[in-house]
Structures are given as C-alpha cells and as structure tokens.
Amino acid sequence: MTNTIADIKDPILSIKDLSISYDKHKAVKNVTVDIKRNTVTAIMGPSGCGKSTLLRALNRMHELYENIHTEGEALLNGLNIYDMSTIKLRRKMGMVFQRPNPFPTMSIYDNVVAGYKLNGIRAKKKEKDEIVERSLRDVALWDEVKDSLHKKGTFLSGGQQQRLCIARALAFSPEVILMDEPTSALDPIATSKVEDLLVKLKENYSIVLVTHNMSQAARISDYSLFMYLGELVEYGKSKNMFTNPVDPRTEEYLTGKIG
C-alpha cells in the first residue's frame, strides 16, 4: 500500500491487519488503516473489490453468516470491537444500507425510535419526541414529515425513506455511521440531498462511506481508500488522491481504465 497517512492522531477507528474470507476465497486482504474522527471517509473501488465486505466487518454483520471468517482486529476508540458484545458495538456503529429499509410495520415515528423500542429501552414520551424531532431535523426530514409522523414509513419516497433510515441510525447517537452505497438506489435529487446531509453530519459523527461512484467520493469525502481485488491500494486525502494518485492502479481506476 502506498500513500499511507501515518499521522492520524487519536483515530476513531483503527483497523489492523484485517482479512475476511468467504469460504476459501479471501475477499479482504490484510487491510490496515486508521480512520480520522469527524470526517467522511470514502471506500471506493470496482465491484467485488471487498469494499462492502470491509465495511460490514466493522459492525460485525458478517457473524450472521457462517461461511464468512474474519481475522485481525479493529479498534473503536482504542477498544477491540471483537471483545465487545455485538449488541453494544452496533449501538455505537450505526449502519445505513444500500436500499432504504424502514420497518414496514412501523410508523415514521416508531422507525426513528426503533432502536429503543426493539431493545425494550423505556423512554418517556417527551424524551422520545425529542429524539424523533432531533434525528429527523438532522436528516432534514422534519419539515416534510412532521404532520404525518404516525403514517407508515414505507409511504415515503425512496429518498425520504433513506433519510428516515439515516435518522434511525442517528437516534442512538452512534460514534460512527457506516454507509453502504446509501445513494445507489436513489434519484439524483435525493442523492444530492443525502450528500449534503453527510457533509453536515460529520460535525458530530464519523462517517465511513462505501461508494462505487467516484465523483461522489470526490464531492463529499475528506479521505479516500481505494481498494482493488481485496487489497487496500491507496489511502489519502481525497483532494490529493483525485488530483494526484500515487499508485498506477488508482490512476487507472480514476481514469476509467479498470473497474
């Protein structure tokens, strides 16, 4: 790997020698990387390069599937995520998925506080109201839905649903938000709204964003990782990487020769 940033102090996430394999196939190979606090860090690369696989290792989603094995470690604020309970870890690491997936049986309101409801955490009505309003304001959805909070979340448009899902992840005040191509199922207008939102959210959260859309990474990320065939090829400030890539493979990807 080239162009490593050695001087990230007090990283929010510190991934060390992480490898992930599906059955015998190694999808992510010995990735070591530190993620800076309060930034948007984009993971990009062509399909099948292991970017989503790497992201999903961070909240240990892979443990749902028996054929996926993970080696190495990842530290969240210096604590090994593999020593925590998945329940605790996932409350600190929110996740937003490729397709909007609000809970179809729940209202908009209940979707936002789903983390509390489903976990059986009792909160007063007033507290919940505050959480809902704050989270929906954070994702710029409040004005659009404040009069229909008790309608089903699935009645919203795709872009609104995705912002609702982001609000759901924010409700727990996580430290990191993992986003797996959050705009790939959205139209351009909804996409730009979500992108604006991410830039705003980094004030309070650290965001790791998987995207196959280079221009999106260029537009909103502070740091970028380029992965190719499971390897971390290049990591650096997005500004530098997009204008002056160090590794020839990065350059080939950015100029459209691979991918």
Place this chain on the structure above:
Amino acid sequence: MVESIKTLSDQDHSAKRLFKDKFVYIGVIVLSAITISPIVLIIAKLIIKGYRQISLDFLVQNTPDSFQAMTAVANGEIIPGGIANGIVGTFVMVVLAAVIAIPVGVLTGIFLYENQGKFIANLTRNISDILQGVPSIVLGLISYLWIVKHVTNGFSALAGSVSLSIMMLPMIVRSTEETLKMIPQTLKEAALALGVPYHKVIFRVLIPTGFSGLLTGILIGISRILGETAPLMLTALGSSMINIDITKPTSAIPLLIWDFYNDPNMIGLIWSSSLLLMAIVLILNIVAKQVAAKRS
C-alpha cells in the same frame, strides 16, 4: 424463385388460424367451467336443500332425538332443534387444536428458516411434509392411544384436538418458513444493525412483518381441520349436549352430519349442517385470501 415467394405469401391461412384460435378459446372456457362447476353445484344443492332448516333455533338448540324428528317429518314440519352442541364442540376443539399447533408450528418454522440447508433442518422439514401425508384416521388412532387411553381415560375433546393439531402442524410450519423467507434479509440486518438482540429481531420485526402470511397459513389450516370427521370419531366420539369440558366426549359439526346420515329420520338436518360448515370454511378461505392480498 420470385414466383414461389409470391405464392407462399399469397397463401392465406387466416381463416384456419382464426378457427383454431376460437377452438382453443372455447376449450379453455369449457374446461374452466368444469373446474368451477362442482363448487357451484355443491353450494347450490346445499342452499336448496338446507335453507329451510336454518333459523336461530338451528344455531342455539341441541340436536333433537330421533323420535321428535320422526314426528316432525311425519307432520310435514321442519325438524325441531339445532346443532348447537356440534357448533360449540367444533369451536372448542378447533381453538384448542390451534392453541397447541400454532406455537409449536411457528417455532418450528422459525427454526427451519434460521437453519436453511442444514441437515437437521432438512430432516425436520421432510418429516413435517410426511406428517402432512399421514391419513387423518391414523392420527385419530394415535390420539386414541395417547390421550383417550392414558390421559382422559375416555373419549374427549382434548383427544380430538390433539389429532386435529397434528394435522394442522405441518401447514403452519410450512407457511411460517415460507413467509419468513419472503421477508428481505436487509430488514433483519437493519434491526441487527441497531443492536437489537437476535430473539427480539425475530419476535418484534420478522414475525410482525410477516404476520399476514402467518395468519393466512393459520386460517387455511383451520379451514382444513374444520371438516375432519374420521379422527374425531375415534377421539371426541360425539355428544347430544353442549359440552365445554375438554375431558368429556364432545360433538362436532362433521360428527353430527355423520350421525344424521345414519338416522333416516334426521336426513333433513344433513343439508343444513353441511351448509353451515361449508359457509364457515368458505368465509375462512375468503378472509385468508383477503389477508394474503393485503400483504402484496
């Protein structure tokens, strides 16, 4: 060459094709009509023969004795009394069967869904399918041995319910598994990503999301066991009075139909009882279809 192409394109098959088209079209309609005719004929026959007996009395009175029925028939009146003992018995036994079968079936369905492709799950699924093929009279026999002989020491509603619940079980297992399989994996991941423990994901996200599917399976299962007669003959036996003690012999609508069939004086009651049973099954099926349609 040009000549032959011309003659080819000049050949006019359209009359033949139109005839074929019409022939197939009519064939499809006739065969469809044959398919639906039994149900139409059955319902028509039941209504024509049975409607005269249907009244409030029919729903709230016990079965008359043979002598009362004979007198009424001789005087050209409708047979007095009703089948309340059968209605209550069917209700008690079906509810009890559902109470036994639903938790076991739903939990087994969850187990199968969670262990796709594993040996023990495949084995369970296959055995459950085989159970579905076991003749109902055999289930009655087994329930007779287990419950009548050893638990209630006599014919009982409980024994009837046990045999019915075994009939219902595979249907609930299957519908639970199929319903859960249709729920997108991302929904499960969304809940897990919020730090929700696994059992809560199943009971508070997956089951509510698939609820209409589960309900459809349960309703279809209930409508299947409503008309079961053979296993009840060996277990619930029947009773001429309303009985809600599950350790005592109990009647059921299909059992009464069998009794009426065997008593020349009661023949008139067969049709009205069948009409009622048919109506309940029909309504359950329609409700199940509505619930299923609402889901999609």
